[in-house]
Amino acid sequence: MAQPPGTPPVVQPPPQDLASSQVARYLAADAPPVPLHYLTYLFEHVADVIFFLEVLDGERYRFSAVNERFTLATGLPVGAVVGKEVDEIIPPDSLALVKSKYREAIATRNVVRWQEVSHYPSGTRTGDVTVSPVIDADGGCRLLMGVVHDITEHVRNRHQLELGSLVFQNSQEAIAVLDADGRVEAINPAFTAMRGYTLEEIAGKAPRVYHAGLDEADFDDALWAQLRASGQWQGELWSRHKDGQVLAEYRSISAAYGPDGQVRNYIEIGTDISDSKRAEEFAWRQGNYDALTGLPNRQMFMEHVAEAIRRADGEAGSFTLLVIDLDRFKDVNETLGHSSGDEILKEAAQRLLDCTRDGDTVGRLGGDEFTVLLAARPERTEQEAFAVDRTAQAIIQAMAKPFVIADEDLHLSASIGITHYPKDAADMESLVKHADQALYVAKQQGRNRYAYFSQTMQERAQARRRLIKDLRSALSERKLEVHYQPIVDLATGALEKVESLVRWTHPQRGMIGPAEFIPLCEETGMIVELGEQVFETVVRDAVSWKEAYGACLQLGINVSPVQLLSGREACERCFQLARRAALPEHTLVIEVTEGMLLDNNPFVIQQLRQMDENGMDLALDDFGTGYSSLSYLKKFSFQFLKIDRAFVMHLEAGTTDYALCETIITMAHKLGMRVIAEGIETPEQLALLKQAGCDYGQGYLFSKAVPRETIAHWLARGAMPWMRAGFAQHAFKRATGKLSQ
The missing domain is CATH 3.30.70.270 (Reverse transcriptase/Diguanylate cyclase domain)
Known part of the structure; x- marks a missing residue:
C-alpha cells in the first residue's frame, strides 16, 4: 500500500493516553492499509484531533474513527460520531468548506491544509486542519485521514496582540512602555503629539526628562516606592512639553510581570487635563x-x-x-x-x-x-x-x-x-x-x-438692635403718632398749613425724637410702612377737619427717598387713598429734601411728577443745605421753598444770614414760589423775615408740634394761641424798634 504523501506535524504527546480500540476494530474489518502499531501510536500520543473518513459514493463521507481529542475539542462523544456522515456532525456553516477541501485532496492526491472556525457544543474553536488521502493499490481513494491542530488560543492571542497594537497606535492617551529599570522602550504617536518627543530622542531615558514638578527627590522616591510595592501608581502631576510648555496631566503607571513573577515592564498612560484644569481654575476663581x-x-x-x-x-x-x-x-x-x-x-x-x-x-x-x-x-x-x-x-x-x-x-x-x-x-x-x-x-x-x-460701641450696637426691635413692634401695633406743627401766614397770623411729624413714645424711654428713629426706619426699610401709615392718618385728619370745621388747611407730608425707591405700588396706594377721600387739590404738600434729588434717579423724578399730576403741591425742604439747588428749582414745579432753620437761628439785621434769607425769598418769588421759614423762635426773627417778604413761618414762637386733638380744638374756637391780643403787632414793634436803634 502506498504511503500517504506528507506527514502530520510533529507535536509533543499529550499527558494522558488515548484509547485506540476503535482503530483496532476498523483495521480488523479488512486488510489494514496502515500498520496497526502506527495508527495506535498516533491515537494515543498525538495531542491533535485525528479522524478517519470513509469515502462513499456521491461525495459522501463517513467517520470511521476519531480519537479522544475529537471529543475534548468538540464536546461530541466518540460513540456519537463514528459511523455518522459528516453532514450529521460538521456544523452547517462549515460543511461546504470542508467538503470542498475533501474533494481537493482526493482529486490532487495531495495533503490539503486550511484554517477552519467551527461552532461545536464545546464552543467556537479555530483549527489548523490537514487532510491526507489514503491511496489504494489500484490508485483509488476510499479513506481520508485528518488532523486538526487547535489554534484557538493562538488566534485569540494574536488577535489580542493586534488589538493591543491598534490601541497603542491609535489611543488618544500618551502611552510609554518602560523597562524594568524605568527607562523608555517604546512610545505611541499620542505621546509624541502630547509631549513633542520622538522615540529616538528619549529611548533609554528616565521619564524625568518630560516630567515637570518632580525635581524634588522625595516625591520621585515616594512615587517609585509605591509603584514597586503595589505595582500601580496614579495621580495628577505636571508634564513638560519638548518646547518647555507645562501642562497638567493625569497619569497611571502599572507594572507588567513575566512568567517568573518579576517585573518586565512598566506601562505609563498619561491624559492631558490642562483644559479641564483651566476650567476648574476659572470656576474656582469665579467662586473665590x-x-x-x-x-x-x-x-x-x-x-x-x-x-x-x-x-x-x-x-x-x-x-x-x-x-x-x-x-x-x-x-x-x-x-x-x-x-x-x-x-x-x-x-x-x-x-x-x-x-x-x-x-x-x-x-x-x-x-x-x-x-x-x-x-x-x-x-x-x-x-x-x-x-x-x-x-x-x-x-x-x-x-x-x-x-x-x-x-x-x-x-x-x-x-x-x-x-x-x-x-x-x-x-x-x-x-x-x-x-x-x-x-x-x-x-x-x-x-x-x-x-x-470698643465695648461701649458694642453696648450701643446692642441698644440699637433693641430699639429696632421695639420700633418694629410699635409700627406693627400702630403706636407711632402723627403730630402737626402749625405754619402761619406772616402777614395775618392765620393758621394756613401744618406739617405732619411722627412722634414715638417708648414704653420705657419715653419720647424718642425722629432724628433717632427715622434713620433706623430708612435703614431697615420700615420707612415704607411708616410712610403709608402717616399718609393714611394725614388724609383722615384733613377730611375730618374739613367736615367738622370747614377748614381747608394744607397738610405737609415728609417723604423719604427710600419710600420713592421702594416701588410704584406704595406710591400708587397713597394716590388711591387721596382720590377716595375726594380732597380738594393742593390740600396735600409733599416735602422733599435736596439730597433726594442728588442722584437724579429717573424713578424718583417720575414719582414726583405723578404727585403733581395727582393734585399735590411740592415743597423743597432744607433749601440751601444740599447740592445744585438752582438746577432743581428749574427742573421741578415746586410751589413752596422752605428756608432751613440753620439760616434763621442766628438771624440778625445786617448779617450774612439775613442777606441770604432775603436773597432766597426774592429769588423764590421771581420763580413763582412761596417761602416758608423754619425754626422761628423769637419775635426779632419773625420781624426780620416779615421785613424780607417771607410768606409763612414755622417754629416754637408759634407752637411746637401738637396732637390732632389740639389742632381740632383751635379750629373749633376759631382762635390760635399766637393770636392772643396784640401778639403779632407787639412782636413786630419790638423787632422794628430794635432795628431802628
Whole structure:
C-alpha cells in the first residue's frame, strides 16, 4: 500500500493516553492499509484531533474513527460520531468548506491544509486542519485521514496582540512602555503629539526628562516606592512639553510581570487635563475672587480669616481686621454711571494693595466695601499698634487722592472700622460684626476717618438692635403718632398749613425724637410702612377737619427717598387713598429734601411728577443745605421753598444770614414760589423775615408740634394761641424798634 504523501506535524504527546480500540476494530474489518502499531501510536500520543473518513459514493463521507481529542475539542462523544456522515456532525456553516477541501485532496492526491472556525457544543474553536488521502493499490481513494491542530488560543492571542497594537497606535492617551529599570522602550504617536518627543530622542531615558514638578527627590522616591510595592501608581502631576510648555496631566503607571513573577515592564498612560484644569481654575476663581478687582471675595476672605484664627489660636497670636467703606460712593456711582463706578472700585483696590504689607490680605466684601486682614508680626509685637494706625492712616490718605475718571477729578474719602482678634472677639462672625460697628461709628463721626471697636460701641450696637426691635413692634401695633406743627401766614397770623411729624413714645424711654428713629426706619426699610401709615392718618385728619370745621388747611407730608425707591405700588396706594377721600387739590404738600434729588434717579423724578399730576403741591425742604439747588428749582414745579432753620437761628439785621434769607425769598418769588421759614423762635426773627417778604413761618414762637386733638380744638374756637391780643403787632414793634436803634 502506498504511503500517504506528507506527514502530520510533529507535536509533543499529550499527558494522558488515548484509547485506540476503535482503530483496532476498523483495521480488523479488512486488510489494514496502515500498520496497526502506527495508527495506535498516533491515537494515543498525538495531542491533535485525528479522524478517519470513509469515502462513499456521491461525495459522501463517513467517520470511521476519531480519537479522544475529537471529543475534548468538540464536546461530541466518540460513540456519537463514528459511523455518522459528516453532514450529521460538521456544523452547517462549515460543511461546504470542508467538503470542498475533501474533494481537493482526493482529486490532487495531495495533503490539503486550511484554517477552519467551527461552532461545536464545546464552543467556537479555530483549527489548523490537514487532510491526507489514503491511496489504494489500484490508485483509488476510499479513506481520508485528518488532523486538526487547535489554534484557538493562538488566534485569540494574536488577535489580542493586534488589538493591543491598534490601541497603542491609535489611543488618544500618551502611552510609554518602560523597562524594568524605568527607562523608555517604546512610545505611541499620542505621546509624541502630547509631549513633542520622538522615540529616538528619549529611548533609554528616565521619564524625568518630560516630567515637570518632580525635581524634588522625595516625591520621585515616594512615587517609585509605591509603584514597586503595589505595582500601580496614579495621580495628577505636571508634564513638560519638548518646547518647555507645562501642562497638567493625569497619569497611571502599572507594572507588567513575566512568567517568573518579576517585573518586565512598566506601562505609563498619561491624559492631558490642562483644559479641564483651566476650567476648574476659572470656576474656582469665579467662586473665590471678585471679577472686577481680582481681590478675594467674601467667601475666600472669610476662609483667610478662619485660617488666621486657627493660626492665632495655635500660636497664642493675634491679628487685626479692617473694614473699609468708600464714603458717598453711591452718589458718584449713580450720578456718573456704573462703568465709572467700576473704574473707581478697581483703582481703590489697587490703592489698598499699595497700602498693605506682604502677608496681609485685601478683599472685597461687595459693593464699595473692602476689608484688610493685617497679619501680626510676633517679633515686633510692641510695634503692631503703630503699624495698624499707620496702615489705616495710609488708606485714608490714599482714598482722599482724586480719582481721575474720563479726565475728571473725583474726590472721595473712606471710613474704616478696626477690630482685633482675640481681644475684641473670639470668633469670626463676632469679629466681622464688631468691625462693621466700628465702621458705623466712623461714619457717624463725620466720615474720612477710622474708629476702633470698643465695648461701649458694642453696648450701643446692642441698644440699637433693641430699639429696632421695639420700633418694629410699635409700627406693627400702630403706636407711632402723627403730630402737626402749625405754619402761619406772616402777614395775618392765620393758621394756613401744618406739617405732619411722627412722634414715638417708648414704653420705657419715653419720647424718642425722629432724628433717632427715622434713620433706623430708612435703614431697615420700615420707612415704607411708616410712610403709608402717616399718609393714611394725614388724609383722615384733613377730611375730618374739613367736615367738622370747614377748614381747608394744607397738610405737609415728609417723604423719604427710600419710600420713592421702594416701588410704584406704595406710591400708587397713597394716590388711591387721596382720590377716595375726594380732597380738594393742593390740600396735600409733599416735602422733599435736596439730597433726594442728588442722584437724579429717573424713578424718583417720575414719582414726583405723578404727585403733581395727582393734585399735590411740592415743597423743597432744607433749601440751601444740599447740592445744585438752582438746577432743581428749574427742573421741578415746586410751589413752596422752605428756608432751613440753620439760616434763621442766628438771624440778625445786617448779617450774612439775613442777606441770604432775603436773597432766597426774592429769588423764590421771581420763580413763582412761596417761602416758608423754619425754626422761628423769637419775635426779632419773625420781624426780620416779615421785613424780607417771607410768606409763612414755622417754629416754637408759634407752637411746637401738637396732637390732632389740639389742632381740632383751635379750629373749633376759631382762635390760635399766637393770636392772643396784640401778639403779632407787639412782636413786630419790638423787632422794628430794635432795628431802628
